[in-house]
Amino acid sequence: MGFAETFKALSDTARRDILVLLKQERLSAGEIGNHFDMTGATISYHLSILKKAGLVYEQREKNFIYYELNTSVVEEVMLWLSDLKGGQKNGKMEEK
């Protein structure tokens, strides 16, 4: 884990698009690939980065590998951003 890996994973448009696809339902690598104009190898590369970042996990079934969004890591990122936003002087939590 680590925010560096997670934010890097989120920094690529193709990877964010993959996550948006997965927010509806889990999809196999091949199904994901059908939505993009990239080779399967490139999709696999992006999936590996999302996986390392913890943003998706995989479920192996029959001859397929299904990818699913991991919302808990999305929440961790939101918490980091929330802390960033909330930490200023004059912020709500700082009022005496």
Next chain:
Amino acid sequence: MGFAETFKALSDTARRDILVLLKQERLSAGEIGNHFDMTGATISYHLSILKKAGLVYEQREKNFIYYELNTSVVEEVMLWLSDLKGGQKNGKMEEK
């Protein structure tokens, strides 16, 4: 604007560290630089990326340029993530 630029800006550790510094108070480019082991030119490069992403804005005063966190863009990113998280089947908002 655009999420691509914003997430790219957030993907670098130095830039996130700069944002964390700025969550307490605005700082000049030089003050920011004092916290890092990088040349002023490199700091300036990172600040320009944060600025383009809308994550900070600058205030020119006297001989200094002060940088301040723009929380509204941080909020937009949080909303994007919130939508990602909330959009799944079986999510709270989808229950019938």
Next chain:
DNA sequence: GTGGTATTTAGAAATTTATCTAAATATCTA
């Protein structure tokens, strides 16, 4: 086991990014 489909891995090329040094701007103060 053989053949077929799904996915990943390896290696290479093109692009982008992060960083530095040196030079250019901008603005203050005397």
Next chain:
DNA sequence: TAGATATTTAGATAAATTTCTAAATACCAC
């Protein structure tokens, strides 16, 4: 205006990233 300080811009380089093709692996069905 001249000198000093703050910051940015330009140009170069090294490292990281994205993408491809081709080959390898994994797994299923027959």
